[in-house]
Amino acid sequence: MPKVSMTVNGQAVSADVEARTLLVDFIREQLRLTGTHVGCDTSQCGACVVHVDGRALKSCTTLAAQCEGASVTTIEGLAKGDDLHPMQEAFRENHGLQCGFCTPGMIMSAVDMVKRHGGKLDEQTIRHELEGNLCRCTGYHNIVKAIAAGSEAMTSSGRVAAE
Amino acid sequence: MAAYFRPTTLEEALAVRAAQPVTVLAGGTDVYPIRANKVGWGDMHRDDVLDISAIAELKEIEQTADRLRFGALTTWSQMRRADLPEAFAGYQAASRDVGGVQVQNRGTLVGNICTASPAGDGIPCLLSLDAEIELASARGRRTVPIQDFITGYRQTVCGHDELVTAILIPRPPAGAVGDFLKLGARRYLVISIAMVAAVIAADDTGVIHHASVAVGACSEVAKRLHDLEAALLGQPLASAPDLIEHAHFAALKPIGDLRASGHYRDSAARDLVRDLFVRLSAEPKRRAA
Numbered sequence: 001m002p003k004v005s006m007t008v009n010g011q012a013v014s015a016d017v018e019a020r021t022l023l024v025d026f027i028r029e030q031l032r033l034t035g036t037h038v039g040c041d042t043s044q045c046g047a048c049v050v051h052v053d054g055r056a057l058k059s060c061t062t063l064a065a066q067c068e069g070a071s072v073t074t075i076e077g078l079a080k081g082d083d084l085h086p087m088q089e090a091f092r093e094n095h096g097l098q099c100g101f102c103t104p105g106m107i108m109s110a111v112d113m114v115k116r117h118g119g120k121l122d123e124q125t126i127r128h129e130l131e132g133n134l135c136r137c138t139g140y141h142n143i144v145k146a147i148a149a150g151s152e153a154m155t156s157s158g159r160v161a162a163e
Numbered sequence: 164m165a166a167y168f169r170p171t172t173l174e175e176a177l178a179v180r181a182a183q184p185v186t187v188l189a190g191g192t193d194v195y196p197i198r199a200n201k202v203g204w205g206d207m208h209r210d211d212v213l214d215i216s217a218i219a220e221l222k223e224i225e226q227t228a229d230r231l232r233f234g235a236l237t238t239w240s241q242m243r244r245a246d247l248p249e250a251f252a253g254y255q256a257a258s259r260d261v262g263g264v265q266v267q268n269r270g271t272l273v274g275n276i277c278t279a280s281p282a283g284d285g286i287p288c289l290l291s292l293d294a295e296i297e298l299a300s301a302r303g304r305r306t307v308p309i310q311d312f313i314t315g316y317r318q319t320v321c322g323h324d325e326l327v328t329a330i331l332i333p334r335p336p337a338g339a340v341g342d343f344l345k346l347g348a349r350r351y352l353v354i355s356i357a358m359v360a361a362v363i364a365a366d367d368t369g370v371i372h373h374a375s376v377a378v379g380a381c382s383e384v385a386k387r388l389h390d391l392e393a394a395l396l397g398q399p400l401a402s403a404p405d406l407i408e409h410a411h412f413a414a415l416k417p418i419g420d421l422r423a424s425g426h427y428r429d430s431a432a433r434d435l436v437r438d439l440f441v442r443l444s445a446e447p448k449r450r451a452a
Binding site for chain 1: 165166167190191192195214216217264266
């Protein structure tokens with residue numbers, strides 16, 4: 001079995017995994033970081049979005065072994081202790097969730113979106129960019145509002161570093 | 164249990180490829196979903212995996228005076244962001260609408276053609292750009308025109324000891340402009356009912372001197388519409404939408420499936436080509452997507 005080593009939320013981790021282990025299963029089963037969800041298992045819903053080397057991807061569409069040496073950030077890696085990340089705070093403030101299942105992926109996609117667009121996000125861009133994230137409660141209206149608010153908060157708190 | 168190979172050089176990868184049947188893995192966006200669906204592209208429970216994603220020499224986009232070379236690991240995101248001639252505007256537009264951002268960050272242009280789905284959005288774009296596909300094996304390298312690379316439904320000429328190493332595209336003629344349109348039940352996260360890609364160049368007086376038009380999802384393999392292209396040459400660009408005739412689409416054999424009937428596809432293909440020509444013949448300012 002291949003041995004994989006990567007950095008997850010700033011911590012070095014290493015494990016022997018079966019070659020076909022998906023990154024999302026490695027994160028959830030091996031590291032017990034269960035904030036990253038599996039919704040569809042077919043790379044459509046986006047509940048499993050994490051950042052690998054600064055880019056958003058669907059962790060059900062990636063083998064753990066392909067992330068050898070990579071730096072991975074999951075939803076658990078956003079908050080600093082008890083202080084929520086501005087995007088998490090914005091989702092709370094704007095009621096950007098109903099059942100909450102899609103929320104980790106929504107927030108990870110939102111943070112990636114803000115970083116790529118340098119904090120300048122209009123509603124049309126947000127809706128276009130959310131094409132890879134599905135909310136089965138159809139709570140998109142507040143999700144879009146939350147991302148717009150989170151984008152402003154990230155910009156004013158200096159957390160936007162364009163690529 | 165399947166073995167997993169992740170070589171860092173093409174030479175090592177070709178040795179693995181020649182030694183055993185493997186599922187070739189690059190971005191993986193077509194390979195992983197099979198875990199939840201029927202076996203279509205590869206079976207990681209049965210076949211060994213050859214992961215080519217660590218081969219640095221396959222990651223580059225190179226532009227020279229006479230051609231552009233897209234390494235086999237070029238992702239949709241790289242394509243979308245690259246600074247390319249205007250003839251590539253259609254291919255770049257297709258890159259923006261494949262899957263979603265997260266899939267575009269992983270999925271590769273070459274994976275799209277190796278999957279060889281009739282509904283692959285990249286394929287009509289490559290046809291319209293006269294692309295050639297570069298393959299390598301321990302026996303050497305060869306290039307195959309895109310129209311000969313895909314031979315049927317999910318079938319390509321890629322041999323069991325070969326890997327696709329690059330897409331080669333000759334530098335388009337001066338003034339050539341590309342565009343792409345697709346029709347789906349929704350804009351995102353759907354498989355196209357029909358799509359069209361075109362590259363057209365007109366001279367200073369607006370007369371067309373180069374035209375390539377390709378339609379996808381309306382035949383087993385996407386097709387160029389050579390009769391339509393011939394009808395456009397020497398004509399004013401502004402008249403392009405009016406030059407379309409039913410007979411120009413004879414090469415297409417649209418089937419009916421769960422997404423649309425054959426009859427619907429037939430008429431949708433004509434409407435898409437007309438819409439695309441209207442966009443291409445409009446002022447550049449208005450054409451900006």
